Amino acid sequence: MRNIWSIAKKEIKTYFSSPIAYVVIAVFLVLTGFFFYSALWWFNSQAIQMAQNPYYAQQMNINQMVYTPLFHNISIILLLMLPLLTMRLFSEEMKSGTDELLYTSPLSVSQIVLGKYLAALVVLAAMLGLSGSLSIFAFAFGNPELPQILNGYMGLFLMGAAFIATGLFFSSLTKNQVVSAILTFGALLLFWILNWAAYSASGIWKGVLNYLSIFQHFDDMTRGILDTKDLVYYLSFAFFGLFLTHSVILSRRWR
Amino acid sequence: MIEVEKLTKKYGDLVAVKDLSFKVGKGKIWGLLGPNAAGKTTTMRILTGYLPATAGKASVSGFDVFEKPNEAKKIIGYLPEVVPLYPEMTVAEYLHFVAAIKQVPAAERRPALERTIETAGLKDVRNRLIQNISRGYRQRVGIAQALIHNPDVLVLDEPTIGLDPAQIIEIRGLIKSLKGDHTIILSTHILPEVTQTCDGVAIINEGRLMASGSLEELTASFRKNVGVILKLRRGHEEALAVLRELPGVETAVRHNGELAVEWNPDKDLREVIAQLVVEKGWGLLEMRTESLDIEDLYRQIVVGGIEQ
Known part of the structure; x- marks a missing residue:
């Protein structure tokens, strides 16, 4: 555990002593803020119109009308930005030769992998935590339901954790950071839209493709529904990514 | 260790x-x-x-x-x-x-x-x-x-x-x-x-x-002959001829204006040679032992492909 933390601390320090973390977080917050603002503005204008009609005014729901689309937007931003956060984790070490220091230290490969994973999770948590501060406005001028919002954020975090594990895997494959980012992005996007293929599939494949699609599992969470099926999906996605990373590193050294 | x-x-x-x-x-x-x-x-x-x-x-x-x-x-x-x-x-x-x-x-x-x-x-x-x-x-x-x-x-x-x-x-x-x-x-x-x-x-x-x-150990095991390098003021040709005749000497060659004399390692001819050079009046400027250093060894092994 101590070893995992040593690696994680070093990675976090690297993120924050170079522009990477700041740029990723800043751009993420600007985009999230913009989406939040537009959604809120639209909700507001709807509310003014609906105010004429008490029946429709009852139907206005800030969670459904602001947060559900916002979470979808954030998930897309994460899909675009997390590969940029993970691309350097192993690629840079391989390129600069510092992996030789790590692998000749009394550390296990799993400790190194988990340490790096943890560091990226911390940055993800910082991104989501800071974007959560936007909700102050929603709470100040409306009455959204907190558990539903928290559920959405948890969904984003779990999804991000799965994305990061995927990114870590592709980073362990290549010395080239750009290649690592592109492969991660391509793989994630493919998993995202896998349910499209389910429309034309039949029988068991329909179910399998639907189950594998990232999007399918996220939809419920944005509505405030927490299903163990989705939880298991994200956790096993992340675990599989980490397991593959571990195998790649071990097998490379045995070649 | x-x-x-x-x-x-x-x-x-x-x-x-x-x-x-x-x-x-x-x-x-x-x-x-x-x-x-x-x-x-x-x-x-x-x-x-x-x-x-x-x-x-x-x-x-x-x-x-x-x-x-x-x-x-x-x-x-x-x-x-x-x-x-x-x-x-x-x-x-x-x-x-x-x-x-x-x-x-x-x-x-x-x-x-x-x-x-x-x-x-x-x-x-x-x-x-x-x-x-x-x-x-x-x-x-x-x-x-x-x-x-x-x-x-x-x-x-x-x-x-x-x-x-x-x-x-x-x-x-x-x-x-x-x-x-x-x-x-x-x-x-x-x-x-x-x-x-x-x-x-x-x-x-x-x-x-x-x-x-x-x-x-290594230099000793790779040294086949021992010898000296002589730097003389005059009489190179005569010195070469005389030294070659000296009992025990295997080779004597002129190299870069100096004479390199080698003999079998079971003898030590340094004293004899020094005395001879002085007696003949060749004008001894320098006399040093030549040791086969690691560089020669390395060259022999890597370039020459000799195995020990």
């Missing part, structure tokens, strides 16, 4: 190291000498646990590097050929991180850091970013990271490569000062490095061990 036994490493069909065996005693500095691509780096990477071997054994202080990798790694300090530095860290931050992953207990990290900074001469740059320090200092940081956990064994891969002559002398001095407390194995393709810093040498070429032993 360091034992390598019949080590073999193949990358696919390429054999990088074949049946390599050598031993380094405690507290000695041993040089791994060979041309580029001889298998020096591969050997070191296996010894430090970065690469597994295809066959054979390697152990450090009795810990087999394949069976007890973590125990072995704890007592090895390793400077790879490409110094593994994180440019965005300061020297102190970096050494602190290395101390942590080398399992130096938290309470001992601070003193270990101070000791290492002192030994490696890094006081002036301790709080500077690694990306901003000179090549010579980076090499020192590399040696410092190998020393931070006070390992019994130091493995240094080309420790002076890419440095200017003044820095090379400094680094060699630093390495020599570490002898005794640490058993050191260093690789190099620079001959004087071995004669100046090492107690013994293992010469490898194309992944095979060509010769190994202490410097004295």
Whole structure:
């Protein structure tokens, strides 16, 4: 555990002593803020119109009308930005030769992998935590339901954790950071839209493709529904990514 | 202390190291000498646990590097050929991180850091970013990271490569000062490095061990003749003729205005020759013994392909 933390601390320090973390977080917050603002503005204008009609005014729901689309937007931003956060984790070490220091230290490969994973999770948590501060406005001028919002954020975090594990895997494959980012992005996007293929599939494949699609599992969470099926999906996605990373590193050294 | 036994490493069909065996005693500095691509780096990477071997054994202080990798790694300090530095860290931050992953207990990290900074001469740059320090200092940081956990064994891969002559002398001095407390194995393709810093040498070429032993042993075993070099003011032709006739002399040749005389190692003709030269009045300017140094040895082994 101590070893995992040593690696994680070093990675976090690297993120924050170079522009990477700041740029990723800043751009993420600007985009999230913009989406939040537009959604809120639209909700507001709807509310003014609906105010004429008490029946429709009852139907206005800030969670459904602001947060559900916002979470979808954030998930897309994460899909675009997390590969940029993970691309350097192993690629840079391989390129600069510092992996030789790590692998000749009394550390296990799993400790190194988990340490790096943890560091990226911390940055993800910082991104989501800071974007959560936007909700102050929603709470100040409306009455959204907190558990539903928290559920959405948890969904984003779990999804991000799965994305990061995927990114870590592709980073362990290549010395080239750009290649690592592109492969991660391509793989994630493919998993995202896998349910499209389910429309034309039949029988068991329909179910399998639907189950594998990232999007399918996220939809419920944005509505405030927490299903163990989705939880298991994200956790096993992340675990599989980490397991593959571990195998790649071990097998490379045995070649 | 360091034992390598019949080590073999193949990358696919390429054999990088074949049946390599050598031993380094405690507290000695041993040089791994060979041309580029001889298998020096591969050997070191296996010894430090970065690469597994295809066959054979390697152990450090009795810990087999394949069976007890973590125990072995704890007592090895390793400077790879490409110094593994994180440019965005300061020297102190970096050494602190290395101390942590080398399992130096938290309470001992601070003193270990101070000791290492002192030994490696890094006081002036301790709080500077690694990306901003000179090549010579980076090499020192590399040696410092190998020393931070006070390992019994130091493995240094080309420790002076890419440095200017003044820095090379400094680094060699630093390495020599570490002898005794640490058993050191260093690789190099620079001959004087071995004669100046090492107690013994293992010469490898194309992944095979060509010769190994202490410097004295090796030069002795490769010397077939002994001899002297004479520098005379006059009478070269006559001297050559007379010396060739001298009992015991095998060859006498003129080379760069000097005369090189060689004889069988079971005799010592130095006194006889000195007397003769003075008697004949050839004007002796200089007389020195010619020793077959490590350079000749290396040339013989690597170029000539002689196996011991």
